[in-house]
Amino acid sequence: MPTKVVLGLQHGDEGKGRVVDDLVQTWADVVVRFQGGGNAGHTVYDEKGHKFVTHILPVGVLNENKFNLIAKGCVINVIDLYNEIKELNVKPENMLISGLCPTIEPVHLAKDKVKYQGRLGTTGRGIGPAYSDFYARDSILFKDAINNPQKSMSKIQEKFFDYQTYLAETYLIDLSKDEDIHDLIDQNFKAFNSWVEDYYSAVEFLKPYLLQKEDLIQDLYYQDLNILLEGAQGSGLSIYSTNYPDVTSSSPSVGEVLNSTGLNHNQIDEVIGVIKSYKTKVGSGTFPSQIFDNNANILADVGKEYGATTGRPRKCGWLDLDEVKEAVIQNGITHICVTKTDVMTHIDNPKYYSNKVFYDFAKIESVSIDDLSFVGLLDVIRKITGVNNISFTTGPKRGEIVWNTELKEYNDTKI
Numbered sequence: 001m002p003t004k005v006v007l008g009l010q011h012g013d014e015g016k017g018r019v020v021d022d023l024v025q026t027w028a029d030v031v032v033r034f035q036g037g038g039n040a041g042h043t044v045y046d047e048k049g050h051k052f053v054t055h056i057l058p059v060g061v062l063n064e065n066k067f068n069l070i071a072k073g074c075v076i077n078v079i080d081l082y083n084e085i086k087e088l089n090v091k092p093e094n095m096l097i098s099g100l101c102p103t104i105e106p107v108h109l110a111k112d113k114v115k116y117q118g119r120l121g122t123t124g125r126g127i128g129p130a131y132s133d134f135y136a137r138d139s140i141l142f143k144d145a146i147n148n149p150q151k152s153m154s155k156i157q158e159k160f161f162d163y164q165t166y167l168a169e170t171y172l173i174d175l176s177k178d179e180d181i182h183d184l185i186d187q188n189f190k191a192f193n194s195w196v197e198d199y200y201s202a203v204e205f206l207k208p209y210l211l212q213k214e215d216l217i218q219d220l221y222y223q224d225l226n227i228l229l230e231g232a233q234g235s236g237l238s239i240y241s242t243n244y245p246d247v248t249s250s251s252p253s254v255g256e257v258l259n260s261t262g263l264n265h266n267q268i269d270e271v272i273g274v275i276k277s278y279k280t281k282v283g284s285g286t287f288p289s290q291i292f293d294n295n296a297n298i299l300a301d302v303g304k305e306y307g308a309t310t311g312r313p314r315k316c317g318w319l320d321l322d323e324v325k326e327a328v329i330q331n332g333i334t335h336i337c338v339t340k341t342d343v344m345t346h347i348d349n350p351k352y353y354s355n356k357v358f359y360d361f362a363k364i365e366s367v368s369i370d371d372l373s374f375v376g377l378l379d380v381i382r383k384i385t386g387v388n389n390i391s392f393t394t395g396p397k398r399g400e401i402v403w404n405t406e407l408k409e410y411n412d413t414k415i
């Protein structure tokens with residue numbers, strides 16, 4: 001019955017994966033992904049420090065006793081899905097996928113690479129073009145791919161070849177693009193051929209994973225089960241954000257939980273927002289709290305700030321409480337979990353950003369409620385956002401997390 005939503009309140013990579021993993025170990029029976037696709041990279045280190053990364057699969061698959069669901073707001077590349085399921089050895093008893101998920105086709109991968117990867121710094125996973133086709137009502141849904149693979153393949157081919165023709169015609173119009181376009185068309189063909197080669201075996205393999213009852217979540221809700229809704233990306237990357245067009249094509253929000261899963265707003269019990277104690281961003285666009293001095297390098301090196309999906313270096317900045325506050329209000333956040341403060345202990349003159357102003361605070365020596373600067377930072381977050389329930393992580397590994405700190409009123413003039 002009880003439900004918790006976990007959302008990122010920055011630009012993704014807040015550490016949602018490990019927060020979700022902790023809730024999987026200690027609380028959740030069911031884990032649901034509700035938006036985005038293989039653009040996500042949720043990293044978990046177990047107790048021994050072994051690293052796991054999930055992209056389209058919910059983090060609950062790392063624990064074989066949990067049930068996972070990929071809800072209809074997610075976009076799915078059946079080949080990548082097949083590979084990820086194989087790699088993590090996930091059984092259909094432990095995971096089902098909504099038949100209404102739009103699929104990502106070779107034409108989407110080609111368009112993303114040709115048009116958006118350079119311009120917007122996308123992950124190149126076909127996310128934007130797949131959502132575009134969904135809203136244009138031109139998607140092949142997951143159930144179509146599973147139930148009618150041949151018919152789906154004809155459509156996949158038609159859409160892909162139409163796009164290749166369009167590219168070739170562009171070449172006829174603009175001869176200066178001659179070689180580039182030829183190479184591009186060639187590369188697209190190669191990628192298409194290898195994708196098509198794996199298609200039939202992938203959809204055959206995925207058959208038992210198809211959700212047969214679209215309103216299953218309501219049945220689960222009325223059973224004695226704890227349901228965890230796992231957000232991907234973060235509010236700053238929402239398609240509805242003022243950061244548009246430097247955003248992804250889905251909405252990492254409570255609104256999307258409702259759209260995607262069929263739970264209603266009365267069925268959401270707690271919304272947990274995850275924030276890093278500093279900020280990072282990959283892809284195009286700067287941000288107000290970006291750091292341009294050596295502190296950015298320290299955060300990037302110590303925090304291993306390289307994309308889990310693309311390996312790209314992330315831009316680093318100070319914690320921006322303006323954006324956090326906005327996300328708190330819009331999503332009704334009642335609980336904040338602060339991650340990676342251990343990384344901030346390497347910074348001599350840390351800052352945060354609020355009301356468009358940078359504030360200094362004292363060096364954090366250790367991530368502990370005995371450290372005045374650390375407690376001061378938590379208190380600033382509490383005061384500015386109005387969220388009293390604060391949790392924090394103390395290190396990267398499973399279990400290194402302190403839930404629901406009771407924060408005493410903190411009055412240090414340094415903060």
Ligand code: IMP
Nearest residue numbers: 012039040041121122123247248282283
């Ligand atoms: P797309 O989602 O691949 O279309 O990429 C759009 C923007 O969102 C790019 O700036 C990506 O770097 C960013 N993005 C997408 N998914 C993630 C994520 O999981 N973490 C961080 N950034 C992401």
Ligand code: MG
Nearest residue numbers: 013041042308
């Ligand atoms: Mg990530």
